[in-house]
Every structure is written in structure tokens, then in C-alpha cells.
Amino acid sequence: MNMNRRQFFKVCSAGLGGSSIALMGFSPNAALAEVRTFKLARATETRNICPYCSVSCGVLIYSTGDKSKNSQSEIIHIEGDPDNPVNRGTLCPKGAGLRDMIQSQNRLKWPEVREAGASEWKKISWNEALDRIAKHMKADRDANFVAQNKDGVTVNRWTTTGFLASSAAQNETGYLTVKMLRALGMTSIDTQARI
Template identity: 60%
Template sequence: MNVNRRQFFRICAGGMAGTTVAALGFTPGAALAETRNYKLLRAKEVRNTCTYCSVGCGLLMYSLGDGSKNARASIFHIEGDPDHPVSRGALCPKGAGLLDYVHSENRLRYPEYRAPGSDKWQRISWDEALNRIARLMKDDRDANFVETNAQGVTVNRWLSTGMLCASAASNETGMLTQKFARSLGMLAVDNQARV
């Protein structure tokens, strides 16, 4: 570029005027094309398994809570886990809609009991529910337990009650569930995957 003396002074004067105006606070505003903040930036990530079917897809759940009692309200994003060997980050429509299930007003959050002949459900505590289930199982087992068959061979069977196990549980949980059911004498043990 070939600049003479007069053009050089004009360029310098224009640059000084521009920097003086900027120094006085007359600068342009922030550009509108800036990047958004990442919504999961401060979130706590928890890995879980989808509860809908027997496939056992992996989930990543994000919350801003500290794990307190109101943690349900703080879950704000659920997505598939790309590192999970079963689903590799993919979710079916039910799994993709888990966030709506978590925040649903119709979601059952505590045990309820409906007395025989009643048309109303009443809320009971977890201790009451577990004690009632244990008592009913014990009474049924005592009434229907078969120690020996017709030939006099010891069989120790409880044929009037069965157990439905979770299919998304680990192998260790499945083994313990199987041992529990068989130790009571149950023969009807099935898995959610077949239902």
C-alpha cells in the first residue's frame, strides 16, 4: 500500500478519534450470536435403569438437588446413557417420557389400602404395608404348605402363592430373590420379562 504523508495523518487521526470515543463509553453492545450456557453445567448426574419393561435400558438423570426428600422435584432432565451396554443411549417413547412420569400429579408415592367391600383407598405407612404383606404371606403359607406328597416323600411346597420378580435387577439381586422364594417353598416364580 502506497500512503503519502497527508493520508497517513488522516488514518492516525481517525484511529485516535475512534479509540477516544470508545474510552468514553460509546462502545457497541454485546453480540447477539453468543453461545447459551450449558443447561447441565451445575447438575448432579445419576445413572439409573429404566423401570418400564424388561430390557433394562440405561438412564442418565440430572438434578440440582442435594439428595433431600424433595429430590423428585429437582430432576429436570433424563436421557439415555450412551455408555450402557444394553441400550447404548437409545430410549423408547416410554423411556424418553420418564420426566413427565416423575413429575406427574397422579403418581403413587405411598402405599394405599382398600378394605374389602370399600370403594375408598386409604393411605397407610410403609411399615403397615410391609407388616400386612408379611402377615398375609405367613397365614397363607401356614394354611397351604405341603410337607410331603402322596408317596410320603418330603417336598416342602407352597403352591398357593407365586412371586413375580423384576427383570431389570442385577444378577446378584436375581439370585437372592430366587433363594428367598425357593426357601419359602414357592414353585411359581416368574420374571417380568415374560409378562
């Protein structure tokens, strides 16, 4: 985009009180008094992908809060992204209710574990969760990795664990996911975005 010559200017109360605009019938005092009765509202609009199904509709998320420490950010509205060629601004009823899922009291917000034999779910940290997943993966892979099939052909496969990738992952994330999982020998790889 050619920005070299684009100029910016300020519209300030002093400028609106100028004589030229007054010549055209602009009454600065009343107009500027009105300005002081108004309060500015701020929101941001960001793109994301609906997490539900494999269609992966684009959404626009509106939130309030200016990211300063003492302001609470809150999602106030979600709508379909009109620029996304998949859904062109439309959403299914479930997707249209996304905001309620995000703000649901029952929404899972941190990793939880139910130990073998226990009846209660216990909150754990992300580090603990990732360590546990890694240990489970290693144990399962050590027990079930197949280096050669019964005919003696090298296959190096691990078929007892599967992986489901996110629908919001881009090409690059998808590439790294497959690289990583294939290196482990995993054969059951799928993505939420698969159609």
C-alpha cells in the same frame, strides 16, 4: 488408575490477571468483569434402569439441587445411557417419557390399602404395609403349603403365592431374592428383567 502423580491446580481471577497471559493479548479487566455477570448452575447425572419392561434399558438421570436442606431436588432430564450395552443410549417412546411418569400427579408415592368391603383407598405407612404383606404371606403359606405330594414324596412347595422381582436388581439382589423365596418353598418367581 494411576493417580500418584496427577496434580490439580486452581484457575483463579488473580492468575488470569497475570502478566504472561496479558502478554498474549488477554485483557483481564473485561474478562473478569464478565465472570461476575455469570451464575453457576449445578446438576448431577446418575445411572439407573428403566422400570417399565423386561429389556431393562440403562438411563441417565439429570437432577438439580445440591442436597442441602433448603434446596428442592428435581429431575430435569432423562436420557438413554450410551454406555449401557443393552440400549446404547436409545429409549423407546415410553422410556423417553420417563420424566413425566416420575413427575405425574397420579403417581403412587406411598403404600395404600383398600380394605375388604371398602370403596376407598387408604394411605398407610411402609411399616404397616410390610407387616400386612408378611401376615398375608404367612396365612396363605400356612393354609396351602405342600410338604409331601400324593405319592408321599417330600416336595415342600408353596404354589399359591408368586413373586415378581424388580428389573433394577443386580446379581446379588437376585441371588438373595431366590434364596429367600426358595427357602419359603415358593415356586412362582419371576423378574421384570427376564427376557
